[in-house]
Amino acid sequence: MNDPMKLAAMAVDHAQSAGAQEADARINRLRLENLSVKNGQLGIAEAPEEFGIGVRVFHKGCSGFAAAPLGLGDGESLAKELAKRALKNAEALSVACAEVRTLAPTASGEHDWQTPVELDAFAIPLADKLDLLNRWEASMKGASETVVRQSNYSARREEQWQATSAGARIHQVLARAGGNISTTAVAKGQTQRRSYPSSFGGQFKAGGFEHLLSMKCDEHGERMRDESVALCHADPCPGGERTLVIGGSQLMLQIHESVGHPNELDRVFGHEVDLAGSSFAKPEMLGGFQYGSEHVNLVADSTIPGGLDTRGFDDEGVASGRWPIVEKGVFQGFHTDRTWAGKVGEAQSRATCRSDGWYHPPIIRITNLSLMPGTWGFDELIADCEDGSIYMDTVKMWSIDQRRLNFQFTCEVAWEIQGGKLGRLLRNPTYQGTTPAFWNSCDAVCKEEHWELWGLTNCGKGNPMQVAEMSHGAAPARFRGVQLIPAE
Amino acid sequence: MGILSRDQALAVARSILERSEADETEVILQSAEERFVRFAGSGPTQNGDRHRHQVSIRARVHCADGIREARATCDGIGDQQTSGALARAFELAQLAPPDSALGKLEGAYAGMRELGSEVLDLATLEHSFEDKAARVRQALALSKEAKLEPAGLMHTGGESLTIVNSAGREVHDGRTRASLSLTASVPGFDGGAGIAEATTERVAQLNPEEVFRRAIEKALMTSNARAIDPGQYTVLLEPIAVSSFLLFASYLGFGAQEVQEESSFLCGRIGQQLFPEALNVHDDANNAVLRNYAFDMEGTRKQRVPLIQNGVLQPPVTDADWARRLGVANTGHALAKPNTDGPKATDLVVAPGKHSAQELLAGIQRGLLITQFHYTNLIDPKDLLLTGMTRNGTFLVEGGEIVGAVKNLRYTESLVNALGNLSGIANEQEVAGALFDGVLITPAMRIENFRFTSSTDF
Numbered sequence: 001m002n003d004p005m006k007l008a009a010m011a012v013d014h015a016q017s018a019g020a021q022e023a024d025a026r027i028n029r030l031r032l033e034n035l036s037v038k039n040g041q042l043g044i045a046e047a048p049e050e051f052g053i054g055v056r057v058f059h060k061g062c063s064g065f066a067a068a069p070l071g072l073g074d075g076e077s078l079a080k081e082l083a084k085r086a087l088k089n090a091e092a093l094s095v096a097c098a099e100v101r102t103l104a105p106t107a108s109g110e111h112d113w114q115t116p117v118e119l120d121a122f123a124i125p126l127a128d129k130l131d132l133l134n135r136w137e138a139s140m141k142g143a144s145e146t147v148v149r150q151s152n153y154s155a156r157r158e159e160q161w162q163a164t165s166a167g168a169r170i171h172q173v174l175a176r177a178g179g180n181i182s183t184t185a186v187a188k189g190q191t192q193r194r195s196y197p198s199s200f201g202g203q204f205k206a207g208g209f210e211h212l213l214s215m216k217c218d219e220h221g222e223r224m225r226d227e228s229v230a231l232c233h234a235d236p237c238p239g240g241e242r243t244l245v246i247g248g249s250q251l252m253l254q255i256h257e258s259v260g261h262p263n264e265l266d267r268v269f270g271h272e273v274d275l276a277g278s279s280f281a282k283p284e285m286l287g288g289f290q291y292g293s294e295h296v297n298l299v300a301d302s303t304i305p306g307g308l309d310t311r312g313f314d315d316e317g318v319a320s321g322r323w324p325i326v327e328k329g330v331f332q333g334f335h336t337d338r339t340w341a342g343k344v345g346e347a348q349s350r351a352t353c354r355s356d357g358w359y360h361p362p363i364i365r366i367t368n369l370s371l372m373p374g375t376w377g378f379d380e381l382i383a384d385c386e387d388g389s390i391y392m393d394t395v396k397m398w399s400i401d402q403r404r405l406n407f408q409f410t411c412e413v414a415w416e417i418q419g420g421k422l423g424r425l426l427r428n429p430t431y432q433g434t435t436p437a438f439w440n441s442c443d444a445v446c447k448e449e450h451w452e453l454w455g456l457t458n459c460g461k462g463n464p465m466q467v468a469e470m471s472h473g474a475a476p477a478r479f480r481g482v483q484l485i486p487a488e
Numbered sequence: 489m490g491i492l493s494r495d496q497a498l499a500v501a502r503s504i505l506e507r508s509e510a511d512e513t514e515v516i517l518q519s520a521e522e523r524f525v526r527f528a529g530s531g532p533t534q535n536g537d538r539h540r541h542q543v544s545i546r547a548r549v550h551c552a553d554g555i556r557e558a559r560a561t562c563d564g565i566g567d568q569q570t571s572g573a574l575a576r577a578f579e580l581a582q583l584a585p586p587d588s589a590l591g592k593l594e595g596a597y598a599g600m601r602e603l604g605s606e607v608l609d610l611a612t613l614e615h616s617f618e619d620k621a622a623r624v625r626q627a628l629a630l631s632k633e634a635k636l637e638p639a640g641l642m643h644t645g646g647e648s649l650t651i652v653n654s655a656g657r658e659v660h661d662g663r664t665r666a667s668l669s670l671t672a673s674v675p676g677f678d679g680g681a682g683i684a685e686a687t688t689e690r691v692a693q694l695n696p697e698e699v700f701r702r703a704i705e706k707a708l709m710t711s712n713a714r715a716i717d718p719g720q721y722t723v724l725l726e727p728i729a730v731s732s733f734l735l736f737a738s739y740l741g742f743g744a745q746e747v748q749e750e751s752s753f754l755c756g757r758i759g760q761q762l763f764p765e766a767l768n769v770h771d772d773a774n775n776a777v778l779r780n781y782a783f784d785m786e787g788t789r790k791q792r793v794p795l796i797q798n799g800v801l802q803p804p805v806t807d808a809d810w811a812r813r814l815g816v817a818n819t820g821h822a823l824a825k826p827n828t829d830g831p832k833a834t835d836l837v838v839a840p841g842k843h844s845a846q847e848l849l850a851g852i853q854r855g856l857l858i859t860q861f862h863y864t865n866l867i868d869p870k871d872l873l874l875t876g877m878t879r880n881g882t883f884l885v886e887g888g889e890i891v892g893a894v895k896n897l898r899y900t901e902s903l904v905n906a907l908g909n910l911s912g913i914a915n916e917q918e919v920a921g922a923l924f925d926g927v928l929i930t931p932a933m934r935i936e937n938f939r940f941t942s943s944t945d946f
Contacts (some may be wrong), residue, residue, distance in 0.1 A: 026621040027912035036828055043828035045558030047576040052540070062531065064617075066714065089537050091521075092617035096624040099530035126583045129519065136586075147749050150828065186750040191870055192924055269675050271528045273639035274669055275877075275923065277862065278677035284901040361534050371892060399865040399898075401877040403677070406944045408875050408900055410867050428868065432898070463526060463536070463641050465925070487867050 002075075004029075005171065008163035011055045011079035016165050019058040022103060024080070024164040026068065027053045027317060028358040031157045033122060037133040041102045052358035055082040057090050061100045063339075064090030065361040073081060086423030104338045104349045106317040108167040113312025115175040116305070117208035121155030122208045129153055130210055132212060136181045139221025140473040145185040146227045148193075152458075153179035153212060154204055154471050158357075160315075161214035168317040176291045176308055176469065178204030181217040184399035185228040192231035192427060194224040196410055198249040200393050204455030204469070205306040213241055230425050236488050237392075237429035239413050243385050244431060244482040247393025250411050251371065252454035252472035258435040259298055260366035260472070261461075262404035263325055264346065264352075265334045267364075275463040277402030280435065281331065283344045295477075298326040298487075299374040300335065302351055307335075309354070315362040318351035325369060329440070337364050356466035363462050370453065370473030374445030377398040378476055381444055383420035389486065391415050391422060391476075392429040407430045430487035438479060490521035490539045492565075494606055494660045494708045498544075499651035500565045505654055507571060510547035510594045511576050512555075515651040516785060516824055517565070518542045521613060522645025522854060527699040528623045532660030534934055535617070541565045544824050554588035556581050571678065572706035580876065583775035587924040590851060591736055591812050594788065603782045604661025604717060607646035609918050612664040613693040621694050623668070626677060628696075631672050634704045640670040644691050651787035659787045663779065671880060672707040679713060679895065679946030682706025683728065687860035687919040713893035716884065718940040720857030722911070722945035724848055724885070724932055731928040732864040732921035734769075737903060738833050738926055740869050742771070742795050743821070744810040745830020752868045754801055755906050760840070763799035763907045770794050770840035771805055771821065777839045777929045778919050782830075784927060788820040795889045797832060807831040823836040841913030845932040850888035852934070857910075861899070863923060872903035875941070897940040909918075909936040 008025040008191045015023035029051045036044035053068035053075075064086035068078055086284040089221025135146035136151035155177040162170040180193040196217055197203045246254065249381055263398075266272055281289075292298075302309050313319055313391040316338050324332045337353035355362040376384075382391065392414035414429035415422040433441075453473040460467055494499070501515040521539040525532050528688060542563050549556040558580030607613060620642045633637035646661040667687040674680035682700035688694055692788040723735070746752040764805070773780040773790040783789050786808055794802045806814065807822030810831055821831035856878075864876030878896045885891065912934035921927050 021587050040585065042556075042558065043826060045580040045584055045826060046560065047573070047580060048561040048563075048573065048574075049562040049569065051569070054538075063535065065534070065536050065538075067536065067540075069540055069564050071569050072566040083636075083794075085537050089535060089617040091534040093525060093535060093621050093624070096527065096621045096628065097531035098628060101530075130583055146753075184749070184751065189870070191751050191868075253944075266533070269528070269530075270637055270639055270673065271526070271530075271533045273528070273637070273673055273677060273681070274526070274641055274671045274683075278673070283838055300613075301589060357537060359536075359540055363534060372916050397865050397875070399863045399875045399877070400942060401896065402862045402879050402897070403679075403946060405946070406896075406942060408876060408898060408942075430867065434944075437770050460924075462534075462642065464522075464524060473595070485900070487873065 004161040006162065006275065007075050007171055007450050010076060010162050010477055011083045012090065012163045012165050013042055014058045014080045015055065015083035018084060018087050020059050022058040022165045023056065024162065024317060025053060025055045026358060027161040028084065029159045031122065033266050034154045035133055036150055036152045036198040037137040039148065043150065045391060050357055052198055053082060054358045055086045057086045058103060058136055059087055059090040060094035062090045062097045065164050067359050079314045102342055103201065104341045105320050106164055106166045106168060106205055106338060112171045114173040115206045119209040121177045121209040122157060123160050126358050131271060136217040136221065137217035140181060140183045140225045143185065143225050143229050144188040145232060145320055146183055146225060147393055148184040148274050149184050151181045160319055164317040167310045170313050172312055174311055175208060176204050176206045177208055177296055178202050179212055179219055181224060183228050185232050187229060187232035192228050194228040195394055196220040196224050198454060199412060201457055204308060206308055207306065231413065231427045232427040234427045236486060237390065237426040237484060239484050239486040241481050242484055243389035245381060245385060245389065245391040245476055246477045247476050247478065248452050248474040249454055251394050251474040251477060252456065253395050253398055254409065255369055255371055255472045255474060256366065256376050256456055257398060257400045258404055258407055259325060260369050264364045264366065265336045265340045269340060271434050276461055280403045280405050283286040285331050290329050290440060291331040291436055292329040293442045294328045295374055295442050296326055296329050296439050297447050298369060299372055300325050300367050300369045302367040304368050305318050306453050307471040309367045314351040314353050315434060316353045318349045320351050323350060332451040333362055340379055356468060359458045361467045363466065365468045366459065366470050367368060369472040371445065371476050373448040373451040376446045377446050378446050378450050381446060381478055382422060389417040390429060391417060405434045428487045430485050432483045432485050441479045441481055442477055443480055444478040446477065486488060489606055491646050491648055497648060497660060498875050500654065501650055501652035504545060504570050504574060505652060507548065508574055509549055510546035510581060512654050514546040514593060516544040517650040518647065520645060522643065523615060523617065524641060524643040524693045525620045525624060526641050527627065527640045532624055541568055543573060545573050545577045546825055547581040548624045549581045551586050554586035555590040556584040556586050558584050559824065559826060565569045578907040582788045590809060590814060591653040591913055593653045594808055595657050600657065600659055601711065603659055607648055607662035607664055609664045609690045612644050612666050612763055613646040615691050621695060625694060627670055627700050630700045630704055634674040634702060634708060635757065636707050637675050638670055638672055643667045649827045653787065657787045659783050661783065664689055666694050668694050668696055668699050670703040672703045674707065680707060680710035681880045682710060683795050690857050710881055710893040713895045715943060716894045718897055718943050720939050722852050722936050723938040724852060724857045724934045726859050726932050727918040727920040727930050728860045729858045730930045730933050732861040732922040733874060733927045734836065735922045735928055736872055736874055738836050740866065741872060742804050742833035743810040743831045744814060747804050753870060753872045754804055758803055759800060762802050762904065763796060764910050765798045766795050766841055766913055767910055768798045770837050771835050771838045773832040773835040775929060777917055780835050784822040785824045786822040788818055788822065793819045805831050805833045811829040826929060836928050840915045840931045843912060845914040848932065848934040849885060852885045852888060855885045857885055874903060875900040877936040895946055896944045898942045899939060900941040901939045906935050906938060911936050
């Protein structure tokens with residue numbers, strides 16, 4: 001049998017006929033392309049492909065999951081074998097199940113959903129992609145202090161066939177693309193990096209190669225080179241309590257770490273304690289806890305155009321949606337799955353249960369989660385800051401505790417604000433705080449024209465570890481009385 | 489089909505080589521079979537019963553200006569999938585800029601075929617979910633008895649690694665792993681908790697009850713934690729705490745490329761006595777505690793490399809390219825090529841000291857016992873300046889004795905500074921993991937003047 005949907009449905013039918021209470025099966029075909037040019041050479045040239053099936057059953061209040069690659073041998077036998085093993089494992093584990101779980105409903109019927117793509121990244125000739133990366137990399141040449149110049153591109157296409165015992169037959173094609181430039185200079189005993197438009201692999205959006213063409217990284221190469229060299233000669237960022245304006249490419253990670261992760265219901269209930277940790281957020285805080293100031297509006301949205309977790313359905317077959325997490329500073333909602341949504345009084349899952357390909361069982365993941373724009377112009381906001389305030393941007397380092405309260409972030413670059421303008425450059429800017437105090441110190445968010453949806457491709461969670469992708473929209477925002485620490 | 493045997497894996501890899509049109513080809517085939525269950529107070533929360541194969545093909549094309557190379561991977565071993573990966577690797581390689589610094593792939597060497605082994609321990613490879621359920625029930629029962637919330641993992645399985653290249657190199661190795669962990673938390677997850685974990689080559693080597701009781705005992709000690717001010721303290725770091733700290737030298741420090749790019753803490757310090765003489769760190773895949781693969785991702789035999797010898801920093805690890813560029817020996821520490829990271833020391837072993845951890849603790853007038861650091865990350869690579877949080881048991885030590893639990897603290901400290909302030913190494917090694925991957929074999933360490941920069945209220 002070559003039809004993946006029929007194969008997935010067969011696994012589900014087999015599990016049900018063998019006694020499973022519920023079952024779902026996902027077949028994933030993943031294609032990736034990663035290219036990096038480093039110091040004039042092709043540093044990374046990878047083209048991975050994955051194709052496999054994962055079958056999940058619910059039986060006697062417990063789940064069972066089995067997975068194997070497809071493409072070798074008899075797919076029908078494999079699908080049945082996995083269904084049988086998943087059921088057997090659920091049966092074996094059910095003796096240790098201490099709490100009966102009731103699953104929230106899921107979709108039924110046939111559905112087809114595809115990421116809108118203007119230019120299929122995989123159809124662009126490789127030579128054209130290398131030309132682009134070579135041009136980006138070359139734009140950072142010209143400084144003797146430079147030790148690394150790197151341009152990166154990555155594209156991903158994931159095709160899914162999902163069948164559930166509720167009768168859903170879901171076919172999805174999810175695509176994203178992106179990249180960046182990054183350069184490192186060494187001088188005066190310092191090693192300093194600058195990246196554009198963001199660091200750690202770069203900026204990604206759902207879609208195709210059109211995003212790469214719109215980034216125009218080569219127009220920013222000289223500036224990145226010069227800033228990386230200048231940072232080696234710059235003063236270290238001072239410590240003390242200061243007003244801080246944080247740029248969007250840094251604020252997106254602040255959202256991710258201090259709002260997204262504590263908002264995952266499995267963390268709240270202690271299921272992730274053995275590795276990633278728990279959460280300070282509790283169900284009883286909903287509707288009353290002042291998570292942030294009145295300027296803080298955070299919205300989860302797995303339907304937003306361009307989001308890395310924008311899709312029709314999650315990996316439990318639940319339809320995507322949009323809902324408030326923090327509204328005018330007040331805590332309003334969680335990320336959930338079918339198993340645990342009922343424990344916070346919700347009839348439906350929020351469709352935030354995803355797996356890293358066919359090999360892993362789905363777990364609760366952050367979806368696209370954004371700080372909504374405010375009313376300030378960027379220049380207007382800087383002009384409104386007192387002397388000694390700091391503007392910083394671009395992720396360099398992040399760390400946050402196991403309850404997602406105490407955090408410390410370092411950015412690639414900062415400027416001191418003097419006379420209402422950006423003044424001297426400062427290196428290793430580092431700030432520290434606790435989550436509710438930090439978000440409650442927000443007194444201004446820039447308006448929509450400064451707002452950007454930033455893609456994050458390296459979110460690790462689970463044990464064994466799974467990697468997920470999502471986006472966070474943010475505009476520069478101002479926070480009062482933030483503790484900066486000298487990081488040298 | 490689960491994990492591949494040596495003969496099966498070599499047959500797949502050789503058939504890919506035979507189909508290659510490239511001037512040089514290298515095939516890396518990894519095969520894994522694993523079963524795991526995660527659990528919490530409600531019982532099992534996730535599980536998996538799965539196998540996979542990962543094929544990585546490096547194709548190389550020779551030209552007048554050097555060698556062009558690229559890599560493609562797939563997770564199937566059928567002819568259709570591997571031919572697709574081969575074609576993608578070859579296509580990419582033809583377009584890659586030539587690198588005149590690259591040498592040809594290295595071929596067979598003496599002892600190559602005797603390296604490594606099959607995955608031998610069937611009890612670990614086939615450890616059942618019935619057996620895992622029994623351990624989950626045991627963890628839940630012991631935690632309930634102590635009025636604590638459990639969360640943990642039991643994970644068993646086997647992996648094999650096979651590397652074949654067109655120059656005649658053929659190597660294969662297999663290993664099994666069994667790991668078990670429990671974090672026992674005070675209900676509410678508001679701070680008090682204890683952790684214990686164990687990783688072994690064979691499931692029979694695990695002692696689940698000992699692991700569970702150790703976590704619970706630690707958690708029970710964390711009640712009534714008091715707040716203390718951040719500042720500098722003498723610390724006794726248990727092995728799990730050492731791992732999340734020292735592993736950053738593995739990620740970014742002990743490799744030849746980062747030294748050349750001047751982003752390593754080794755830069756300008758090789759040969760210097762920076763640390764006490766008692767400190768000896770090797771990269772040693774063939775160590776007696778937890779053996780790793782015998783060769784690197786180019787199939788080169790991994791050497792036992794001194795990295796810190798009697799407190800003196802030693803030269804970094806290399807791979808074939810970096811050894812050639814620097815004119816030094818290849819130590820066998822390649823990652824899959826091509827990559828932008830260079831060679832890495834992935835099997836760090838810290839030699840044991842002479843005193844027990846208890847004796848080291850007894851020598852602390854006022855300080856802290858640290859069980860674990862959470863979310864350690866790198867601020868500055870040149871001194872390996874790191875930050876992270878304490879977790880799962882932080883205790884005040886006065887007059888050589890634990891006097892009570894303290895609330896968690898954030899540290900900001902450089903590895904270079906901390907190892908320079910090392911005042912004792914315990915005499916028992918443990919296998920310890922870290923959040924960002926990797927495993928370290930290390931005893932506990934006592935360090936003076938360790939810097940904590942902020943505190944929490946839990």
